[in-house]
Amino acid sequence: MLPTPAPDLSTFFLGSRTIDNIIITREFLTDEEYNCKLYFTNLRSNSIPSTRGSFLIVHGFGEYSSRYLPFAIELAKKHFDVFLFDFRGFGYSSGVRASTTLKEFFQDLVIVLNNVNKNAPLYVLGHSMGGGVVLSFLKLNPKVKITGVMLSNPFMEFPRSLKMNFAKRLAGSFLSRHAPEFFMNPGVDPHFLTKNPHNIPKIINDRLMIPFACTIMLKTFMDIRDIIFKKIYKNHKISVPLLFLISLKDALCSPEFSLKFYNSLKKQDKRLVLFDDGRHEVIFDEEQPEVLEKIDDFVKEIEQRAQSSGGEPRLFTVPSYVNFNYSVFDWKKLFKFVVLVVVLGYLGKRRKRIARTVLSLIGFQGN
16 A cells, blocks of 8 residues: 655745644754755644654755655654754755755754754654765764664665776766866666656656756765775764664665665664665655654654663753764875875885895894
8 A cells, every 4th residue: 555645745835834733834944154044844743742752854865855744744643843954955955956065964964953852852864865964974973962863775885886986986086076066967767766656757747856966966975985884983883773774675775785884783772674675765655654663663662761761762962062074085195195106116126225225224234
């Protein structure tokens, strides 16, 4: 059985509307420090108090938050205070389309976190690129305490179909630095997103869905991958419970890399749910009721654990200092490396003469 057709809420509006006894409030979050305006949505039940805490949904690449409103309504009915937003460069938020750096994504996330109720538990669901942004942000900022995080087919590595070899990665790094505004085809086939044929025309005809990306986005994705898998961040622990929602037939964010990362978390509070026939947007397909059920079970487990210890699920905190910095590809280091290789090659041809000179300097006599 397919999910109930969504009410048409993708049209722009500010203020409040009520649908299915759920109050939907929309506004722009304006931040002068980061020079952006984020389209921000809050859903709460008009009749049931939001007793379980806050729930933040972080959308993926090429899409926008309004697509998740029917899903968010179901969460609001489960006693959550639900929040959604458009990243800059997507949906109705400010910014050049599909031209956002990872640092800017982090800044957007902090802006939203600072506008969510801090006197309640917070659960975060990140889908696709949104999952990669949330995961890399938590790895860089272990002092950010969130009650629970759910990752729906998160981006962790480029699919093998793109054949992202060393030459392509090098070219991508160069173009993102020197020609960040160039368009590129990200290679997203709409039929990879869903197995519901009725969703295909909605995706193709939706003008807010972005079928392209600027080259700067290529670097953004490479940065997410590096933070998740590079050895330099191996000791950056994630101190929140994690729920992985992974589709085994996802052709965009390969389950291979999600499972690799999941298995690398040796001492992590983690859970794994596999959808054998799921596609990339499992949230919008026929698996949606099961996704909601698994999320509900995950939250209930956290709640029951807190109650058994005589308390409530921990509140979330954002420290005054948030780390937006991470290691990036450095052309100066590459130049120094090339110079070093050339010098070592030159010295290698004269190694015998150099060795004799060194030995004579330390007083060693020999042939």
